[in-house]
Amino acid sequence: MTETTGTSKLIALFGPPGSGKGTQAEYLVRDYDLYHLSTGDLLRAEIKQGTPLGRQADEVIKSGALMPDAIIQGMIRNQVNSVLGEKAGILFDGFPRTAAQADFLDGLLAELGLAMKAVVFLAIDAEKLIDRLTGRRTCRNCGAVYHVKSSPSRREEVCDKCGGPLYQRPDDNRDSIAERLAAYERQTYPVLQAYENKGLLVRVDGDQSREAVYRDIAGALDRILAIPGRD
Ligand SMILES: [Zn+2]
Secondary structure: OHHHHOOOEEEEEEOOOOOOHHHHHHHHHHHHOEEEEEHHHHHHHHHHHOOHHHHHHHHHHHHOOOOOHHHHHHHHHHHHHHHOOOOOEEEEEOOOOOHHHHHHHHHHHHHOOOOOOEEEEEEOOHHHHHHHHHOEEEEOOOOOEEEOOOEOOOOOOEOOOOOOEEEOOHHHOHHHHHHHHHHHHHHHHHHHHHHHHOOOEEEEEOOOOHHHHHHHHHHHHHHHHHOOOOO
8 A cells, every 4th residue: 555655755853942843844845755744834724725624723723722632633634645645755744742643643644554754853952942042033024033143134133134123032032932842842752752662763963053953864864764665
């Protein structure tokens, strides 16, 4: 069955806020011919299209409640089914987020005769992330993102692209960042642990340049995908 779909490079990418996960996802999707399955994008698309799941999700968001697993899982199921055969693989980004979601995904892939090939985790120290995130400045006008140390604007507090004013997002302060990181770790740890037990976890040092991080990821994936029976 795996042979008939052609979509066999199934990879999940994990990284805490500030780890540069978005950039690495772009590189992976480009170089490995992957469909980028991001839960956030998926939710926005379903809501915009007004699908039954999208309408349910919209109500949940408006009520301020946590998104139930059933809605997320329904969207993932539809999406995986609809992209099979389109690309060489799928990059799961932001999913699975909990141990229950990971079990669901395993089951769904098994139904389709597929299996996760690798789970990449961008490991980076909390203090480093706090440093990265507190230095972030965003253009109020065009949304361009700068960093006071690693990619400063030419003129302080002024956007290079449009001349708009730069500001620090209110949730980019030290306390709320530390809180977000702790929540991320609490939630993600059991998922990573489960994949580690299955021998699928690829831990990459995220405290390097984006090019070096990508070199490490690609090196590991190339080895894994070349193993007979795993591709
Ligand atoms: Zn700007």
